[in-house]
Each structure stands twice: as C-alpha cells, then as structure tokens.
Amino acid sequence: MKTRAMNRDWIATAATLSSALPYLQRYDGAIVVIKLGGHAMGSDDAMESFARDVVLLRQVGVNPVVVHGGGPMINAMLDKLQIRSDFVGGKRVTDAATVEVVEMVLSGVVNKRIVQAINGQGGRAVGLSGKDANLMVCDQADAALGFVGTPAQMNPRLLHDLFTNDVIPVIAPLGAGRNGETLNVNGDTAAGAIAAALKADRLLLLTDVSGVKNAAGEVVTELKAGQIREMTRDGTIAGGMIPKTETALDALHGGVRAAVILDGRAPNAVLLELFTEHGAGSIIRPD
Ligand SMILES: Nc1ncnc2c1ncn2[C@@H]1O[C@H](COP(=O)(O)OP(=O)(O)O)[C@@H](O)[C@H]1O
Ligand SMILES: CC(=O)N[C@@H](CCC(=O)OP(=O)(O)O)C(=O)O
16 A cells, blocks of 8 residues: 555665664653744645654654645735735734635645645644644734734643644644634744644744754754844844744743754655654754
C-alpha cells in the first residue's frame, strides 16, 4: 500500500539525518507548535513534503499542532469579490464583509488543504479554528481594525484530548469574540498564544527566509531574547520580521521553551530543525 511504502521512506529519511536518535528521544512526548504562513505554503509538492514531516513527527512520538495563515489566499479572494483591504501595523482592517471572507478562506479552503495533505500521508488530522471548544477567546484588538482579535483566554483542553487520540490538530487563526462574533487573528499571534497555552517545547515559525539576519545579512542561528530586542531597536529586524520575533518573545514569556524562525519552503525544514545538531533556522531562547 502506498502509505506503508511511504512510511518506510520517511523512517529512512529520519535515520539518515546525522545522529538523529538522541533528538528523537529528546522529543518523545514533546509538544511542537508549527506555524505555516501563507507565503511558506507554496506548491502541492511543498505541501506534500510538509505534511510528510508532520506525520513523521507524530510517528516518532511528538505531538505536533499546525497553526496556519493564508494572507495571500485571503487577498486573492477579496480581489475576486472586489472587496478592498488595508493593513495597519501588519494587521488586516477587517469589516463585517471581510471577516466572512477570511473565515471562508482560512477555515474552509486553506485549513482543509492542509488537513487533506496530512491525511494523504497517513496521518489523522482534524481541522479546527480558535472558535472550536472556545480554544481561543479573543477581545477586539482595536476598534479601528474592526473584527480583529487579540487572544485573551485560551482553553487548550481539546488539544490534549486530540493528542491522546493520535490526532494532529490543524488550526485556523479565527477567534471567538465575547459576544458571539468571529474575530480575525494574525496567524503568528494565534500560533504564539496556542504554544504558550500548551507550554510547548517548541514554536516553529515557518516563513520565506532562512532565519533572522544580522546587519551583514547573515542568518544568526542562536539568539537570546535580549539580542532580539536590541536588533529591533537598531532596525536590523524590520517589517514582517517584527511581529514574528515579538510573537517568539511573547511565547517564551508564556512558558514555551524555545522558538525557531525558519524557511518553510526548504525540504525537510521541520525535521532538520528538530533532529539535527545544527537545526535549520534561528533559535530564540529566553535570556
Ligand atoms: N533581520 C531580518 N531577518 C530576516 N528577515 C527580515 C529581517 N528584517 C526584516 N525581514 C523581512 O521579514 C520577512 C518575513 O516576514 P513576512 O513576510 O511577514 O513573513 P510571513 O508572510 O511568512 O509571515 C522577510 O521576508 C524579510 O523581508
Ligand atoms: C488580523 C490579520 O491580519 N489576520 C491575517 C490572518 C491570516 C495570516 O496571518 O496569514 P499569514 O500568516 O499567511 O500572513 C489576515 O487577515 O491576513
């Protein structure tokens, strides 16, 4: 059967990763939250490779949780519907019509594409959003942003139940508002809040660069929280990297052991990060 043969391939891949065994043992039972951004999703082949890595993690005893974005896919649908969209401070200004489209695209199209990719590789993925079982109750971030949420109260019990049942949760970043409304949450923010609620061993933020770069443009493989603050003050960390590193710092503050920013398009990025000595991106640890 296709799945069996593929399982053998993955195990061979893991075995050839240098000195993988101590890492496999280290991560047995660990919770790893993986944020897959819209820009990191790429082609069907890249999605298949990501899904294979996630299923392998589960097979070696890790509890992976996938939290996804989908900004570019939301943009494409808003364009089709001729709904104008603006960003303020990295967040989408979200009116009532926009939040419907955001939910339709994230919970409907993007979430199910990832669920199907994981299940196609022999995993048991279940798609959710922050609204399910009140996983992520949010307050409105700022009246000027409309239906945009800031995670306020996390209820991760459902996720523990899913781990026990060998299920891989795939979560769309929508929050339950206090008055029954749906709130749009930035994907990085949602992943950080979920990782903190689970006190995850790792938060992996998959993006389209190989890590956090210094002023010379080189990826810095290990960073302390204080260095991130310094690099943000002096402008080395800019643009979309600011909310990403802020999410990493918030997650560390919330009890996550380490956060990693890495290129989600690179083959086997997740496996290389977790199961090799050198990892695959920039690891950020508390001071
Ligand atoms: N110091 C830095 N190191 C790496 N990338 C940086 C840095 N400062 C700014 N960036 C920018 O941040 C971008 C990643 O953020 P973003 O595009 O929002 O990612 P995503 O869409 O995956 O959430 C990179 O493509 C890069 O252009
Ligand atoms: C409030 C807010 O901005 N929400 C994001 C949610 C999707 C997201 O974060 O997608 P990426 O991870 O692909 O950027 C949005 O509407 O685009």
